[in-house]
Amino acid sequence: DSGVTQTPKHLITATGQRVTLRCSPRSGDLSVYWYQQSLDQGLQFLIQYYNGEERAKGNILERFSAQQFPDLHSELNLSSLELGDSALYFCASSVAGGSISEQFFGPGTRLTVL
């Protein structure tokens, strides 16, 4: 158990819909990272938040957005869903955001878009 929790574990929805994925980082970790994992693309970095502020952006689509709240939990919002958005979405947390530090991954949310 990494100490990072993600809900829900599974999510099945239809194209065009909007979903919200939730992540609670390890106690004391200030950074939260979101990743998308698919069979053909591997683990792709989406976005990072550090202590409530956006720190880095990766391959995140405009239809996707995220935020980190004062209690440090984070949400990833996916809208106008397409079939290709079906993937595993992981959240990871680390103590710091500006230096090399170990990322601890949650168990992931499996999103299926029908």
Add this chain to the structure above:
Amino acid sequence: TQLLEQSPQFLSIQEGENLTVYCNSSSVFSSLQWYRQEPGEGPVLLVTVVTGGEVKKLKRLTFQFGDARKDSSLHITAAQPGDTGLYLCAGVRSGGYQKVTFGIGTKLQVIP
């Protein structure tokens, strides 16, 4: 095109065999990490190598970082069924904030 190429993508071996998986890039990284991911779980960090030419051992696993800090290898001696999983390498670039790029992974199956 993957920034980090991992090979092989799939590997199925018998228990007791040795194996090596590779992680290659044309980019230089400040450090390189190896993760193992089991089905239904997130990746778990195994090791971080920082210095070019560095070799780190973790029980039966040996990790090496290339001299030019562009590539890495993971060697497993006497593989066991518990080694089964997806092995991911991740290149880390620092400078303002940590940026991690993952390879697509090597899926290892160790048959008893």
